[in-house]
Amino acid sequence: MALPDIRLRAGYLFLALMFAHIILISAQVNSRKGVPVLESVTFGLLSEVQRGTSSGLSIFQRIWNGYIGLRQVRAENDTLKRELSDAQVELQQQRALADRTRGLEQLLELRQRANLTTTGAEIIAAGATPEFRTVTIDKGTQDGLQRDMAIIAPAGVVGRVVVSSARNAKVQLLVDRNAAAGALIERSRAQGVAIGTGESRLRLEYVSEVADVAVGDAVVTSGIDGIYPKGFVIGSVVAVEKSGGAYRSITIEPSVDFTSLEEVLVVLTPTPAQDAGVGVARENGK
Secondary structure, rough: OOHHHHHHHHHHHHHHHHHHHHHHHHHOOOOOOOEEEHHHHHHHHHHHHHHHHHHHHHHHHHHHHHHHHHHHHHHHHHHHHHHHHHHHHHHHHHHHHHHHHHHHHHHHHHHHOOOOOOEEEEEEOOOOOOOOOOEEEEOOOOOOOOOOOOEEEOOOOEEEEEEEEEOOEEEEEEEOOOOOOEEEOOOOOOEEEEOOOOOOOEEEEOOOOOOOOOOOOOOEEOOOOOOOOOOOOOOOEEEEEEOOOEEEEEEEEOOOOOOOEEEEEEOOOOOOOOOOOOOOOOOOOO
């Protein structure tokens, strides 16, 4: 065996003996408080270990409690969010019901005021092309509907029935480019024909050169077409252009918002055509 290995082992043995000797002395020697030094040192070391362990457990417990509390808060937040969403949906349903109720009340009021035989109908579909402005309602021939019956709403004239089946009917809106209605200026009683443009407004044509027409005038049905009862609102004049003494262009803003229609009234009472030569309500070209 090499000499360095023997010296190394001897050094380790010497250190072990010294450490054992110190421990024996510490066990026999008392501190100033009368406690053996070994016991005092051992207690101190164990106390520090216990302190560290207790501190670590305390920190872990606080972290765990915080985690549990956070999960509870998140669960409560999720519950509150669901309740808020349910409340918002319910509020929207109540608003929709209130709007529908108001609409039905207005239809009922119009029905009573008009002194006409009518039936209520709901719009269930709209035309697919902007050129031909039509809607479909949930009433048909089994409900007494016929071609050319007038359709009205609380705001004014909507259009006329052009095609009907047993349970449904197609309505040509007054803004359709093939639609027209006898009209007159409510203030001056000047007569003309309100013609659809396929867009959001109407034109008032065939007005006498000497007629009094001004922006803001209300335009109502004249009844000369035999379709629309007399006196129902069509809209109001928003633009008047004259060329010389003749009217070149008169534009009408319809009183009905055709984009938000939901319920309408079908006038079942026939409207006798007044003296106007020929009817002015034109056929749908389709």
